[in-house]
Amino acid sequence: MKKTYKISRDAGTLKPDLCIIGAGSAGLSVASIAVSMGASVVLVEKHRMGGECLNVGCVPSKALLAAAHHAHDLRQAGRFGIGTGEGPSVDFSRVREHVREVVSTIAPMDSIERYTAMGVQVIQGEASFTDAQTVSAGGRLIKARRFVIASGSMPALPSTPGLDQVPYLTNETVFDLAEKPEHLIVIGGGATGVELAQAYRRLGSEVTLIEAGERLLSGEDPEMAAVVERALRSEGVEVRTGCAIDRIERRENSPVSILLAMGGDGIDGTHVLIATGRQAVTDGLGLEAAGIKTDRSGIRVDQRLKTTNSRVYAIGDCASGPKLGGRFTHVANHHAGLVIRNALFGLPVKAGDTPIPRVVYTDPELAAVGRTEDEARAEHKSIRILRWSFAHNDRARAERATSGHVKAIVTPRGRILGCTIVGPRAGELIMPWVLAMTHGLKVSDLAGVVYPYPSLSEVTKSTAVEFLKPLTQNPWSRRVIGLVRRLG
Ligand SMILES: Cc1cc2nc3c(=O)[nH]c(=O)nc-3n(C[C@H](O)[C@H](O)[C@H](O)COP(=O)(O)OP(=O)(O)OC[C@H]3O[C@@H](n4cnc5c(N)ncnc54)[C@H](O)[C@@H]3O)c2cc1C
Ligand SMILES: NC(=O)c1ccc[n+]([C@@H]2O[C@H](COP(=O)([O-])OP(=O)(O)OC[C@H]3O[C@@H](n4cnc5c(N)ncnc54)[C@H](O)[C@@H]3O)[C@@H](O)[C@H]2O)c1
Numbered sequence: 001m002k003k004t005y006k007i008s009r010d011a012g013t014l015k016p017d018l019c020i021i022g023a024g025s026a027g028l029s030v031a032s033i034a035v036s037m038g039a040s041v042v043l044v045e046k047h048r049m050g051g052e053c054l055n056v057g058c059v060p061s062k063a064l065l066a067a068a069h070h071a072h073d074l075r076q077a078g079r080f081g082i083g084t085g086e087g088p089s090v091d092f093s094r095v096r097e098h099v100r101e102v103v104s105t106i107a108p109m110d111s112i113e114r115y116t117a118m119g120v121q122v123i124q125g126e127a128s129f130t131d132a133q134t135v136s137a138g139g140r141l142i143k144a145r146r147f148v149i150a151s152g153s154m155p156a157l158p159s160t161p162g163l164d165q166v167p168y169l170t171n172e173t174v175f176d177l178a179e180k181p182e183h184l185i186v187i188g189g190g191a192t193g194v195e196l197a198q199a200y201r202r203l204g205s206e207v208t209l210i211e212a213g214e215r216l217l218s219g220e221d222p223e224m225a226a227v228v229e230r231a232l233r234s235e236g237v238e239v240r241t242g243c244a245i246d247r248i249e250r251r252e253n254s255p256v257s258i259l260l261a262m263g264g265d266g267i268d269g270t271h272v273l274i275a276t277g278r279q280a281v282t283d284g285l286g287l288e289a290a291g292i293k294t295d296r297s298g299i300r301v302d303q304r305l306k307t308t309n310s311r312v313y314a315i316g317d318c319a320s321g322p323k324l325g326g327r328f329t330h331v332a333n334h335h336a337g338l339v340i341r342n343a344l345f346g347l348p349v350k351a352g353d354t355p356i357p358r359v360v361y362t363d364p365e366l367a368a369v370g371r372t373e374d375e376a377r378a379e380h381k382s383i384r385i386l387r388w389s390f391a392h393n394d395r396a397r398a399e400r401a402t403s404g405h406v407k408a409i410v411t412p413r414g415r416i417l418g419c420t421i422v423g424p425r426a427g428e429l430i431m432p433w434v435l436a437m438t439h440g441l442k443v444s445d446l447a448g449v450v451y452p453y454p455s456l457s458e459v460t461k462s463t464a465v466e467f468l469k470p471l472t473q474n475p476w477s478r479r480v481i482g483l484v485r486r487l488g
Contacts, residue, residue: 012140014121016040018343019135019144021127021285024051025329026316027150028110029336031120039344041120042144044127044137050110051152052171052317053329054103060175061195063102065361067095068202072235072363079400090203093178129290132309146311146343149292149299151285153278153317153327158187162248166256169273171196181205181271185258188275189216189241191360194228196273198362201237208238208267210258215241217360220420221372227404227422228362240267248272278327280318295320303350304342305335313339323352331356355437359427364404367430370418370437376409383417384410386443388463390423394454399424406463408433414442414467425456432460443467 018034020027023045031043048055071088078084108114112122125138135142155170157163169177171192182205186197189211201207209216209232216232216239217225233239244261251257254268280298287293293300293308298320305313305321314320316332325331334356338349360366376383389405390396404423410416419433436446447464451457471477 014042014140014142015144016042016121016142017145018042018148019127019142019146020044020148020150021135021137022051022150022152022316022318023049023110023115023122024150024152024316024332025053026152026332026336027051027148028115029333030148030150030315030339031115032118033336033340034344035119037340037344042123042142043115043120044123044125044135044142046124046126049112049115049122050107053332054106054110056172056175058329059103059106060099061171061192061199062361063099064095064175064199064203065195067098068199069363071204072202076400088204090180092180092203095203096176096178099175126284128284129286129292132290133311135286144311146313148339148343149285149307149312149314149318150316150332151281151318153280153298155274156277156279157274158245158276160245160248163274166248166250166272168256169271171275174273177271181269183208183269183271185210185256185267185269185272186275187245187258187272188277189213189218189239190275190277191217193273193275194232194360194362196275197237198232198235201232201235206238206269207236208240208269210243210245210267211239211241212244213241217366220360220366220368221374221407224366224368224407224420224422227364228360228366231362231364231403278317280320282318301351303352305339305349305351306342313343315339321351325351325354325356326358328356328358355434357427357430357434359430361427364401364423365426366420366422367426368418368420369430369434370416371409372418372420373407373409376417380411380417382412384412384467386410386463386466388459388466390456390459392462393456393459395456395458396424398454406459408443408463410443410467414444416441416443419463421459423456423459429456429459432457 017039019042020030021044023043031041035041074084074088115122123138127135127137130136133143184200184205184207186193186209194216197207197209216229246259246261249257255270256272257266257268259266282294291309298318299314301307301314301319301321305315307314315335317327341347342349355369357369386408387405391402396402401424406421408419416437421429443464446460451461
C-alpha cells in the first residue's frame with residue numbers, strides 16, 4: 001500500500017513523527033502500530049532486529065524447553081504403555097539446530113525488509129541524544145516530534161569474586177552450546193534460572209541451581225512456587241536455596257567451582273550460567289544531554305511512560321517506575337499501545353491500570369495474575385481463597401498430569417483480586433482470570449459459563465463454583481426446595 005506521508009528532511013536531518021530507539025519487542029510494536037496509523041517513523045537498532053525475546057530470550061528458551069519436554073515425555077512413555085527402550089538419546093548439536101531454526105522462522109517477521117516495506121525508515125547504528133530534541137544515529141540527525149526509548153535490558157552480573165576468572169554463560173551465550181554441559185551450575189532461581197535448569201536437566205545434564213534467597217521464584221505465591229521447586233527436585237535438579245556465594249574459582253579437575261559463604265567443599269561443575277537478574281541498557285544513549293533521569297532500575301518514567309524529558313517516552317525492559325508490569329514481552333507490547341495513544345492521539349493513559357499475567361514455562365507451568373495471597377491480605381480485611389486441584393480434573397487424569405492446583409483470591413462479594421495456577425498448561429488457563437479481572441467480572445461469572453468436557457479449562461469452573469458452595473448450604477435453599485416440592 002502506498003504511504004501518504006513523507007519524512008521531512010532539512011539538510012539531511014530527519015523529522016519524523018516518532019523516532020524509536022531499539023527494535024526489540026517494545027520498539028517493533030510501536031513502529032508497526034504507528035506506521036499503520038499513518039505516522040512517519042524512524043527506527044534505530046544497533047544490534048539484532050527482534051532484540052532479546054527473539055534472539056536470546058523467550059523464543060530460544062521456549063524452543064529449548066520444547067526439546068527438553070519431548071525428552072522427558074519419552075522417559076515417561078512407559079506409564080502409557082509405550083516402550084522406548086533405553087530412553088531418549090539427545091544430540092545437542094541437533095537441539096541447537098532446532099532452536100536456531102525456530103528463531104530463524106520467526107526472524108522475518110522482525111526483519112529490516114519487513115519493516116521497510118511497511119514504511120518504517122530503519123537505521124542500523126547506535127542512537128544517542130545530542131540534545132533534548134535531537135538523536136544522532138548511523139550518521140544521521142533525527143529531530144522527531146516524539147522519541148521512544150526501547151533499549152531493553154542485559155544480564156546483571158553479580159560482583160562475586162572470581163567470576164571474571166572463569167568462563168561463564170548468560171542468556172546471551174547459553175543457546176550457542178553445541179555439546180551437553182556435563183554439570184551445569186545455574187546461579188539465580190528466577191524465571192530464567194528455573195526454566196533453563198529444568199531444560200538442561202531433562203536434556204541429560206547434571207544441574208545444580210543456586211539461589212541466594214530462601215526460595216525459588218520469590219515474586220510468586222510461596223505455596224505455588226514450592227510445587228515447581230518440588231518438580232525440579234524430583235527430576236534430579238539439585239536445588240540449593242539460601243546460599244550466599246563466597247567466590248568462584250577454576251580448579252584442576254573442574255572448570256568452575258562455587259565456594260559458598262557457609263563453607264564446605266564447594267560445588268564443582270563444567271559450566272556456570274548466570275541468571276541473577278537484569279539491568280536496563282542506558283549506556284551510550286546520551287541521556288544526560290537530553291535531561292533524562294535514571295534510577296537503579298532503569299529510565300525513570302511516569303504513569304504515561306514519559307521520561308523526565310516530556311518529548312521522550314521509555315518503554316519495555318529499560319523503563320523504571322511503579323506498576324509497569326514487569327520485564328515481559330507482553331508488557332513491552334502493552335506499553336507500545338499506551339505510547340501510541342498518548343504520543344499520536346494525545347489521549348490520557350495510565351500504566352498499571354491493566355492486570356498483567358506472568359507465566360513461568362516450567363513443567364508444571366506457573367501462571368499468575370493480580371495479587372498473591374500475602375499481597376491481598378495486606379490490602380483487604382477479609383478475603384476468600386478458592387482452590388481446585390488438577391487431581392480432580394478428568395483430562396489431567398487422562399494425561400497423567402495431575403500435579404498442581406488453582407488458587408484464586410476473591411473478596412467476600414466475589415471480586416477477583418488474583419489467581420495463581422500451577423499445573424499443566426497454566427499459561428493458557430490463566431486467561432479467563434485475566435479477562436475477568438480486566439473487565440471487572442466476578443468469580444460467579446466464571447462459574448456461570450459452560451466449559452467443554454473433558455478439558456483442563458474445567459478447573460476454572462470448579463474453582464469458581466467453590467465460591468458458590470456456601471450459598472448452596474444456605475438453609476433458605478432447602479426451604480425453597482421444600483416449598484416447591486409441596487406445590488407438586
Ligand atoms: C532467557 C529469557 C527468557 C525470557 N522468556 C520470556 C517469556 O517467555 N515471556 C516473556 O514475556 N518474556 C520473556 N523474557 C523477557 C523478554 O525477553 C523481555 O521482556 C523483552 O524482550 C523486552 O523487550 P524490549 O523491547 O524492552 O527490549 P529488547 O528486546 O532487549 O530490545 C532492545 C533493543 O534495543 C537495542 N538498543 C539498545 N540501545 C540502543 C541504542 N543506543 N541504539 C540503538 N539500539 C539500541 C538493542 O540492541 C535491542 O535490540 C525472557 C527473558 C530472558 C532473558
Ligand atoms: N517466562 C517468562 O516470562 C520469563 C522467563 C525468563 C525471564 N523472564 C523475565 O526476565 C527478567 C529476568 O529474570 P531472571 O530470572 O533472569 O531474573 P530475576 O531477577 O527474576 O531473578 C534472579 C534471581 O537471582 C537471585 N540472585 C541474585 N544474585 C544472586 C547471587 N549472587 N547468588 C544466587 N542467587 C542470586 C535473586 O535472588 C533472584 O531470585 C524477569 O523480569 C523475568 O520476568 C521472563
